[in-house]
Amino acid sequence: MGYVLDFGVVYERLPELLLAALSTIGLAVAGMSLATLIGVLGVLTRTSKSSLLRIPTIAFVEVIRNTPFLVQIFFIFFALPQFGIRLNPTATAIIALAVNGGAYAIEIIRGGVESIGKGQIEAGLALGLHKAQVFRHIVLKPAFRAIYPSLTSQFIMLTLTTSVCTSIAAYELTSVAQRIESDTFRSFEVYFSITLIYLAISGLMMALFSAISKLLFSYPVR
Incomplete structure (x- = not known):
């Protein structure tokens, strides 16, 4: 007897x-x-001249970027309590996502900042701009304009990575889907539905990031 699809359980x-x-x-x-x-x-x-600041940051980036997110979230949730640091699943998920995304963000932002030529900074100072004005108008905004696509792509990937947080029973889409699947035994319907929901979330975030880009980083129309 063939499998009969029933999305009614998902609708309920x-x-x-x-x-x-x-x-x-x-x-x-x-x-x-x-x-x-x-x-x-x-x-x-990371760009500091002090090795006491630079080396730990480099080590942090390398450790996080070269270990699985699952191991990182398990370390925070299961290992840190051995030292008296106990976090609930939601707090653990947020911290793990922040640490993982932060390591990638450091390298992405650094690349944008270093793409700004020193000549542009010197020209800004020569025109009488204050250092804060130079940083805001000549360094920060062009740097973020350059890295914005990479940074937003990383953030969308981070959004999808939230599904791993079900491993510590954090309340999110995949964990609820697993509970519904175990109640109804409708694996195809449940996981097909959350696939569509994840696609919708990603599409919504891409549209939002695109709107922000046009608002903040578009060049003036002549």
Whole structure:
């Protein structure tokens, strides 16, 4: 007897899936925000002349970029309690996403900052601009314009990485889908549906990032 599709079970549990999708977006946005902060601060220490700041930052980037995200989130959730640091699944997920995304953000932002020629900075100072004005108008904005596509692509990848957080029972889309699948035994319907939801989330974020790019980084029309 062939398998008969029945998406009715998914429709009945759709409110749960949509609420979990919102939680997934919340985890991603929180992780992105902290990752951006880590990226900016990390660039300052990564490019510092002091080896006490530069070497630990380089080590952090290499360790995070060369280990699986699953190992990182397990380390935070299961290993840190051995030292008295206990976090709930949501906090662990956000911190793990921030640390993972921050390591990549450091290198992406550093590449953008280093793409700005010293001659442009010197020209800005020669025109009488203050250092803060030079940093804002000549370094920061052009650098972010250059790295924006790479940074947003990394953030979308980080959003999809939230699915790994189900391994520590964090409340997000995949964990809810697993619970629904175990209740209904409708694997195809459930996972096909959340695939569409993840695609919708990614499409929404790409549209949002595109709108932000046009608003902040578009060149003036002559």
